[in-house]
Amino acid sequence: MPTRVLSLSILASLLILAGCSKSEAPRAAAAGPTVATVNGKPISQSEFDLYVQTIERQSGRQLPEEQKSEVLDQYIGMHLAADAAEKQGLTKQTSVRDQLELARINVIVDAALQKYLEDNPVNDEELKPEYDKQVAAMPREYHARHILVDDKAAADTVTQELKAGADFAALAKKHSKDSSSESGGDLGWFTPDSMVKPFADAVVALKPGEITSEPVQSQFGWHVIKLEDSRASAPPPFEDVKDRVKLLVQRKKLQAYLDELRQGAKIEKNLGDVQS
Incomplete structure (x- = not known):
């Protein structure tokens, strides 16, 4: 049919x-x-x-x-x-x-x-500066390990063991409830925006090799975190993202045009009056 x-x-x-x-x-x-x-x-x-x-x-x-x-x-x-x-x-x-x-x-x-x-077409000369601007705004990447436990008392105990010289990876395998425990708590490389805020804030505050002095609480439990290293994000080659950059420049051009129209217009809003 x-x-x-x-x-x-x-x-x-x-x-x-x-x-x-x-x-x-x-x-x-x-x-x-x-x-x-x-x-x-x-x-x-x-x-x-x-x-x-x-x-x-x-x-x-x-x-x-x-x-x-x-x-x-x-x-x-x-x-x-x-x-x-x-x-x-x-x-x-x-x-x-x-x-x-x-x-x-x-x-x-x-x-x-x-x-x-x-x-008002986008010229090739406008693309590279916008690409460079976006690259400069890319967040740093971080390589960290963590040990995730259910309560602060357990996290404090882990912290004390680490201060006494215990191996972080070994403790992660023994105590962490996260799936990363099998790899010694290794989370690989990530950007802060990919993690929950309390965890991300704690990672950014560390220097390579440092461990959080106090456990960090999130909705998942209590974290003990070790920062292995950080680096600048590797940007994609310009030619690979040229079309996407062009769309971004077009959107900015259109927004500037709309802003110009708004500046020259007489606008009165009374949404609050209508809703009340």
């Missing part, structure tokens, strides 16, 4: 977008060739192509040519449903009107931002 071309969830979202092109005024004549006419209202080829592209983007696959006739029938059905909804006055409902306005704004904003990027 052939699969349905369009799921109900996709159809529902596309109905919103289709409604965005409607208004109380008569539909304007289609520009260019048409693929159908519904109650005297033309559906342009470009409009239908956009509908097909939306289906393909949401389904993640290209639509076979032999299915486009079925898809056109679905789109005609959407137009008929939208016309019926307008005749019933549904477009005057606040919730529907708000959804249409949101869809309209999304379409217009997307077009405006795309045009801004076309008019």
Whole structure:
């Protein structure tokens, strides 16, 4: 049995977008060739192509040519449903009107931002400085061991044994409840943001070879920590992340553009008044 071309969830979202092109005024004549006419209202080829592209983007696959006739029938059905909804006055409902306005704004904003990027493209000369900035902001990496126990008394005992000269790895294998106990508490290399804050703060405060003088508490229990070493993070090669850097520069350009628009606008907010 052939699969349905369009799921109900996709159809529902596309109905919103289709409604965005409607208004109380008569539909304007289609520009260019048409693929159908519904109650005297033309559906342009470009409009239908956009509908097909939306289906393909949401389904993640290209639509076979032999299915486009079925898809056109679905789109005609959407137009008929939208016309019926307008005749019933549904477009005057606040919730529907708000959804249409949101869809309209999304379409217009997307077009405006795309045009801004076309008019203000990112040059290769802008990429390397941004890459260097991101590399400079990369956190240091730390190589540490820890012994995790359930209570502070046990952690204090371990700390005293270490101060007396006991081997950290041996105590980790004997006392730690963490899975790293099998490797002597070795956690390998990590960045502070990958650990819970109390643990990360304690690691950063240590110098290589040092052990925490007092146990550190986290939601997992009590930690006794030894810092083995630290190093600067190894950045990925520029060419490997060039496209990602370009996207980052584009986002910054767009944010600067939006900030400029905001500075030149008169804005009054009364959200608190509405909510109260």
